Amino acid sequence: MERRSFLKKAGVAGAAAAAVSAPALAADTPVIRWRLASSFPKSLDTIYGAAERMSKRISELTGGKFQIRVFPAGEIAPGNQVLDVVQNGTVECGHTAGYYYVGKNKAFAFDTSLPFGLTSRQQNAWLYYGGGLKAMRELYAQYNIINFPGGNTGCQMGGWFRNEVKSMADLKGLKMRIPGFGGEIMAKMGAIPQSLPAGDIYPALEKGTIDATEWVGPYDDEKLGFYKVAPFYYYPGFWEPGPNLSFYVNNKQWAKLPKEYQQAFEVAAAEANLTMLAQYDAQNPQALVRLLQKGVKLKKYPADIMKAAQTIAFNLYEEEAKKNPAFGKIYGPWKKFRALEHGWFNLAEQGMESFMYTNRSK
DSSP states (O other): OOOHHHHHHHHHHHHHHHHSSOOOOTTTTTEEEEEEEEESOTOTTTTHHHHHOOOOOOOOHHSSEEEEEEEEEETSGGGGGGHHHTTTSSSSSSEGGGGGGTTTOOHHHHOOTTTTTTHHHHHHHHHHSSSHHHHHHHHHTTTTTEEEEEEEEOOHHHOEEEOOOGGGGGGGGEEEOOOHHHHHHHHTTTTTOOOHHHHHHHHHHHHHOOOOOOOOOHHHHHTTTTGOOOOOEOOOOOOOSSEEEEEEEEEEHHHHSOHHHHHHHHHHHHHHHHHHHHHHHHHHHHHHHHHHHTTTEEEEOOHHHHHHHHHHHHHHHHHHHHHHHHHHHHHHHHHHHHHHHHHHHHHHHHHHHHHHHOTTTO
């Protein structure tokens, strides 16, 4: 009797708790089904998984009424054409990297990363509290898109090479898969940049169509198998110190969403943004250990390449700012923000980290 009474009370309490935690949506809130085109293959569970995580959370926050189906690169559009299919309304939303679209306007690079620019934390600070999101949304609005930060990989690795790179001379004529400003910098140093989506990189590397490639870092790179045909693994990826990915939403479709659904989307995107970086930070060290055990040769870029690349990068930015109003409008404030962030991080973060990482006995 007492047990039945307890279970009855527990059931009532559980129902009450569920009612409190369930989304407070009106009975006439519509059922909405969207499609999301990703720039990434499904095999890359962290970077592709950010969109799936967001989709799942949106469904939970709306009691299953707002659902988004995620499609990997190539099913609806190639990985580097997600902006186009969101812009023209083929799909309602997408998950991609802004610097894939520098061919349209180089200012898109700010949304992802500029060589020698901002780290992942600094990039988030700029987007959320440094005027970055406002600046980027003004640019995306011209393409019928509203953007949301959608994940960060942290500082990336410097890529896989068939042969060792001992100086800038070894870059002459080297064909490397590297997009955006990173590709321009490599071109200035004698390399021949190529732009390829993730799924096309390994075959090109295996066949010798390219001599080197960069992607993200140990966790993804191991999955893609680059180490099997290009044993030299370089660091750091100076062109991507903290690359941000973005969720794109067609502006007209966004305007049609109930306010509650818009809020659910924003919350879920922010969660995906936070979670991706945490996943990579946890997974990359373990993956690097495995790669080294497989015979990968870890190498640091020679100093002459790093110094030349930094000089070339900022010369390119200054030139672009003079001829591209959209780029110049963002570049000035971004450069000031970067200087302040680097000053602070050099003082507090690097001061502590340099001691800890060189005194690892405890």
